[in-house]
Amino acid sequence: DWSKNTAPFSPPISPSSPGEGLVLRPLCTADYNRGFFKVLSQLTQTGDVTAEQFTKKFEHMKKTGDYYVIVVEDTALRQIVATATLITEHKFIHSCSKRGRVEEVVVSDVCRGKQLGKLLVSTLTLISKKLKCYKITLECAPKNVAFYEKFGYAASDEAYMQCRF
Numbered sequence: 001d002w003s004k005n006t007a008p009f010s011p012p013i014s015p016s017s018p019g020e021g022l023v024l025r026p027l028c029t030a031d032y033n034r035g036f037f038k039v040l041s042q043l044t045q046t047g048d049v050t051a052e053q054f055t056k057k058f059e060h061m062k063k064t065g066d067y068y069v070i071v072v073e074d075t076a077l078r079q080i081v082a083t084a085t086l087i088t089e090h091k092f093i094h095s096c097s098k099r100g101r102v103e104e105v106v107v108s109d110v111c112r113g114k115q116l117g118k119l120l121v122s123t124l125t126l127i128s129k130k131l132k133c134y135k136i137t138l139e140c141a142p143k144n145v146a147f148y149e150k151f152g153y154a155a156s157d158e159a160y161m162q163c164r165f
């Protein structure tokens with residue numbers, strides 16, 4: 001399934017073999033102390049989140065069953081070096097189907113060039129297919145459009161709108 005459904009990798013890494021000294025796995029609460037927020041801060045403002053706030057949010061997300069937060073850990077340094085999230089949103093439309101959303105795709109600047117972004121997005125896209133989402137979407141900076149096109153994502157003719165508070 002993996003090699004058939006993803007963009008080509010060279011060298012041929014996969015979720016179970018993400019590269020020397022690296023492991024790809026779901027987020028766990030101990031990752032708070034392994035630099036998870038340091039990685040996220042390379043994407044946007046994270047705010048000062050305490051361990052308690054993190055754990056509470058983690059448990060909530062886990063309970064819903066709709067959050068798939070994955071991380072890549074450098075096993076020697078015991079540090080998170082990349083992360084991405086898949087969220088499934090429940091719908092009445094499309095025969096009570098689900099929509100997948102890819103969020104917070106970040107690869108630490110110290111770990112660029114190892115195909116980790118490609119690995120994370122391929123993994124989440126494949127999971128969304130397995131979970132029978134009828135579509136999967138994401139928002140990204142214009143400079144990252146070409147990257148996501150490699151996985152079959154295409155610009156939509158719908159406008160992206162937001163209201164920020």
Ligand code: 16G
Pocket residue numbers: 043044045102103104105106138139140141
């Ligand atoms: C990017 C992210 C999105 C994240 C947002 C944060 C991807 C594919 N997209 O659009 O998930 O929520 O940045 O920016 O990773 P903000 O702080 O301006 O909302």
